[in-house]
Amino acid sequence: MARLHEYQGKQQLAKEGVLTPHGAAATTPDAARAIAAEIGRPVMVKAQVWVTGRAGLGAIRKAATPDEAALIAEALLGQRIKNLTVTEVLVEEQLDIAREFYAGVIVDDRAQAPLVIFSSAGGTGIEEIAVAHPDKVARTHVDIERGFLDYQARDLVRRTGISGKLQSELGDLLVRLYQVARGCEARSAEINPLVLTAEGKLVAADCRITVDDYAVFRHPELGIEIAREYDRPPTPLEKIAYAVEAQDYRGTFYFIQMAEGFQRGEGYIGFHGAGGGGSMMSMDALLRQGFKVATFVDTSGNPPASKVYRAAKIVLAVGPIDGYFSSGSGVASQEQFYSARGFFKAFLEAQVEVPIVVRLGGNGEDRAVEILEGLNGRIPAPVEGYKKDDSPDFCVQRLATLIGEQAEKRESEKAEKRKGEKAGERSRETLYTFPGPTGTVTLDHALCATCASKVCVEACARHILALNAEGLPVLAITPEEAQKGRCVECLACEVDCLLYGAGGGHVDLPIAGLDA
């Protein structure tokens, strides 16, 4: 889930008319000093990191003067708090606190509706307060069509024993908070503490907003780089992976980098699952065998072969893994030979040297395993494909065995480098190309002329190729139609062509940020 920093959340609140402390975010000590000087009063300096209990961690401190604010900013900026490095601090006025409340909006899965929660006691330990003093906490569901109405908000506050003008003002604020949550499609939006100042004003002293990942595309104004929740900033590979996912809605590609800076021989495996439940089950099998996981990847929901290819290429860029393991639920409803082609192309191009085990159980598994095992002899690594009757634990044991055997081999014979099967210079005149949705297909007609099988025509998922008068494969539809999605990037015209044809097909699938 995409989280907003405190200062970003407060900007959203301010837009809806909720009072927030006077202040601004700073990325340098000088900027912090300038903001403090402009405020002209003692300030708070607050590290902008997504952790709870910041005060206890020394990440929120008071500064009496602008110089002190600069010193604190200098100490905080660049500091690591839990897994996060502080890159911004919020400098804002200190509040004269008379009373603290809690206000929150959350999407409640049980009622399938937003839930507004108000507590007449706020601040740290709100969960404990809710348990110990249920009478201080009131909650109500919101009708998504009607919205959260003023009287409902006031009644919510009334139920915690607050009356009079304060009740009206809190009610008004809760309606605004709901509008902020609804407006930026927040899974949760909270103000804790919500402060009543000595002057009698209600001010949001903190703010925590988590935006629905799936709605981020509708909210460019929030400036969310990656619509995923991490307990640390995304790595460069995670950004590359996210861009692939964001630009291709077909199927799911989820990528988490679990390790960096590791060495070969430390037991790190590139793990690439399919489907949430099956991926977790398969990862558990790896962990049981004593392996470590360098990546957690899920390509599922019937992704095109091109997406699986890009995913595998990104996994291979993670570092010197000892092996590559892919396994999902084992009984996939999607045609597994598409995924097999994606793996094939990625492993072939990368000329992978470490053992590869892929559990491809499900639809089309026989064909999938045949394609995958066609890699043997074409790359230095041993490759094994498995089907639905092979358990994840068995497949992981095979991987362990292969890794063991390879280590022995490396000892005895200095691994002789194999040259990749790079296609030679192709003569331009014979190249036939057309665009796919995310790449370019090239058929080398000089080679096609020598091809007996013309397997590309038959294997093409959407049958968009046909033989022309000279007996060479060409598009049977317009290039525009191919680019708009009639070409589903099934990679048959490259992988099946290499395995069963003359090897004249190539699909160029760029990965922004990864191609050097």
Added chain:
Amino acid sequence: MAILIDQNKRVLVQGITGREGMARAKLMTEYGTQVVAGVTPGRGGERVEGVPVYDTVLEAWEQVGPLDVSVLFIPAPLVKSAALEAIDAGVKLLVIVPDRVPIYDVLSIAARAQAVGARFIGPNTLGVLSPGKAVLGMMGGRASAAKSWFIPGPVGISSRSGGITSSMAYYLAREGIGATTLVHVGGDAVVGMPHPEVLLEFERDPETQVVVMFGEIGTSQEERAADLIEAGAFTKPLIACIGGKAARQGTRFSHAGAIVEGGRGTYEGKVERLREVGATVVDSFMDLPAATKAVLAKMG
């Protein structure tokens, strides 16, 4: 009998001219589902695999007659409008296949569905399949594969993971145990028919003798399933497995989440609560067939 879908239900496919819609309409028909119409705005008059395509759901209803179910293969940002269209036209069961539907859109769909007595499965669901009868969505893939993997029998299957739904049914079938219906409730935080609602359907189905449930960490679906057992609303034996034991902790919910969940949602909490009410909970997914066999044997 089966729940939610059988060969007599009349099914509409929204988004039938897209990549998935086209492929799945064919596979559903081949398996035995009565796909009677498709809808894609602007593509009325075409045919996909012999199925007539209309511009709107209402037009489809007028032309081919009542529609029991609509299966949506629609890009996520357009799902809300398509789902409301189906509900407003009078369709009482929707299967929302796509992933990444914005959560507030799901809330809007849920509100309208509740108001008119319609229901929906998903979003982010592989679908529903009644072995030997019919399938909705993507479950099973090719009809020939689905026919060989899944056999009719006494077990109801409900799962929060799509792939696990099929593999559970397959590994049970390998032991000779068949199923009434397989339901993938959907992988999202808010789904139309969570486990407890599916259990109530299985409770009403005379042919379902036991239910096998695959749960996951997060949400309160499994705890609510336990609540149903405790309240006597679900009386058949339940065999469960909860995924995500080794999932990374650390990403904690907001305060509001903690207040609402009150300790629900964890692996340990779910297992403990289910065992407390007498459900059989296995540690490993691969133990499900043996456990199910034992429960069925005990029932005679």
